[in-house]
Amino acid sequence: MxxxxxxxxxxxxxxxxxxxxxxxxxxxxxxxxxxxxxxxxxxxxxxxxxxxxxxxxxxxxxxxxxxxxxxxxxxxxxxxxxxxxxxxxxxxxxxxxxxxxxxxxxxxxxxxxxxxxxxxxxxxxxxxxxxxxxxxxxxxxxxxxGQDGRGWAFGLTALVAFGLLIRWLVLSRRQLAQQEEVAEVERARRAILEERARIARDLHDVVAHHMSLVVVQAQSAPYRLGGLSDEAKAEFDSIGATAREALNEIRGMLGVLRSDGHLPEHAPMPGLGRIDELVEGSRRAGMTVTVERGPLAALPETAELALYRIAQESLSNAARHAPGAAVHLRLSGDAAVTELRVANDAGGSVAVAAGATPDVVSGHGIIGMRDRALSVGGTLTAGPRPGGGFEVCARIPSVPGAMVAEPVVGSA
Known part of the structure; x- marks a missing residue:
């Protein structure tokens, strides 16, 4: 027991x-x-x-x-x-x-x-x-x-003074802890800024320097090389213009990286207003690009940036993987959804891909575009077209914070 x-x-x-x-x-x-x-x-x-x-x-x-x-x-x-x-x-x-x-x-x-x-x-x-x-x-x-009241009054006064002393001591320690926390946050922010500045320097050394050389070589080629035809000179001019545009974007990104962390939201971001410049650059590179625009609702900057980058990547992939094929860009939308379609015909030396060739449909290009669409609540599908060629379709919500339903078919 x-x-x-x-x-x-x-x-x-x-x-x-x-x-x-x-x-x-x-x-x-x-x-x-x-x-x-x-x-x-x-x-x-x-x-x-x-x-x-x-x-x-x-x-x-x-x-x-x-x-x-x-x-x-x-x-x-x-x-x-x-x-x-x-x-x-x-x-x-x-x-x-x-x-x-x-x-x-x-x-x-x-x-x-x-x-x-x-x-x-x-x-x-x-x-x-x-x-x-x-x-x-x-x-x-x-x-x-008797006379004890005076002693008690003095003792109570000392008690209140002691309580106030403890009160102010605690408050001063709290303020000191808050200042230390602010200082720690500031030190962390400075460390981040220093790292960003280092990355910006590395990017400048690795990318911007070589892009500058491309611009200089493209501009000086007609003077250094004799007997160039007008078509060759125009091609060099197109290469120089495209390289300068890329260099300007890289410098803008480096400026944001070098900023103090409070200004990136004010940095200019490419949007739908620069789609024509993007198409014109592709045409200068020898691509045949047609553009069709429908009615568009006002979009937030993040959505416009996502659509611009998706169009940029799609045109680049079409030039890389389906040279010589005609490319069709269509941009339309309503109050709920804005849709971007970039499709290339079956033609050229390679028979596919505004998005990519079949062996890289799941590569970084498609993944990056899909991630951009998802980041603003949209969807992206990419795959071969029934009549040949390849098509990328991005659907982005026109209202901030909204989500676009995943398509039932056609995703890649």
Whole structure:
């Protein structure tokens, strides 16, 4: 039987231990407050008959007025102090003291009142602290026997000053912690900016430098190479113009990378207004591109940027994987969805791909375009056309925050 009792006790302890471990510091503080309040109440009730002439039926109430306000020391110290001070004002008037006791209140009542005054000085607004301090000091000056009131008033003043000192110390530490947090965030931001600046330098060295060489070579080729035909000179001019446009975009991106992190949203982003420039650049490169525009709703900048990049990637893939094939770009939409279609005919040296050749349909080009569409709530499908060739179709919501349903068929 002893073993069974021991096993049962062990089981209860094992069940209670995880719950106790999950208690937070604030919950433990509340438990301590409740425990101390209960102990003081159990002391105040039986000792009340020693200090005051109180009927037996009223003694629990008077003991409660003396001890129970302590339970508000964390939730509302000002209210707890007000209840305790009101009780301290009324009790000496209503109930007479015993012959052997000359102090107006029980020791428990004085302890609770001082604890509440300290809590008020530490947590309540300063006007409330002033009222509590003056009222409590006057209460002791008026009721303490003999000349003890002056000493109590001085002690209460020192208690309030101590509470205010703790209050200001805690506030200063909080402000210091906040400043340290801000400084840490600033250090992290500076580290990010330094890394971005390093990336910008690397990109400039690796990409912008070589693009500049391409521009210089394309512009100087007609002078360095003799006997060039007009078509060859025009081709070099087209290469130079395309390279300059790419270089300008790269420099814009590098400028954003070098910024302090607060200006990228103000950096100019290519949108649908530059589709014609994109098509013109493709035509200068020798592509046959037709454009069809339908009615368009006003789009957010992010959606326009996504459509522009998808069109740019599709035209580049068509030039790379289906040279010589005619490319058709159609842009239309309504109040709900804007649709971009880029399709190339079956022709040229390779019979597919405004998006890619069959072996790279799932490559980075299609994935990147699909990710751009998804980032603004849209969808993208890419695949061979029934009559030959390849087509990319992007559907972007015209309303910010909306989503376009995934197509049932035709995705690649």
């Amino acid at each position: 002893g073993r069974a009792i021991g096993d049962g006790t062990t089981g209860v302890a094992a069940a209670v231990r995880p719950r106790v471990a999950r208690l937070s510091g604030s919950q433990w503080a509340d438990i301590v407050v409740v425990f101390v309040t209960a102990v003081l109440f159990t002391i105040a009730w039986p000792t009340l008959q020693v200090t005051h002439h109180v009927p037996a039926g009223v003694q629990p109430v008077i003991a409660g007025i003396a001890a129970l306000p302590l339970i508000l020391i964390r939730a509302n110290p000002a209210l707890g102090w007000a209840i305790s001070a009101a009780g301290a004002l009324v009790i000496p008037i209503v109930y007479e003291r015993t012959d052997d006791y000359d102090f107006p209140w029980q020791v428990v009542h004085v302890m609770v009142l001082m604890a509440m005054l300290l809590a008020v000085s530490m947590r309540s607004p300063l006007p409330v602290v002033a009222v509590a301090w003056v009222s409590t000091a006057l209460l002791f000056l008026a009721n303490a026997p």
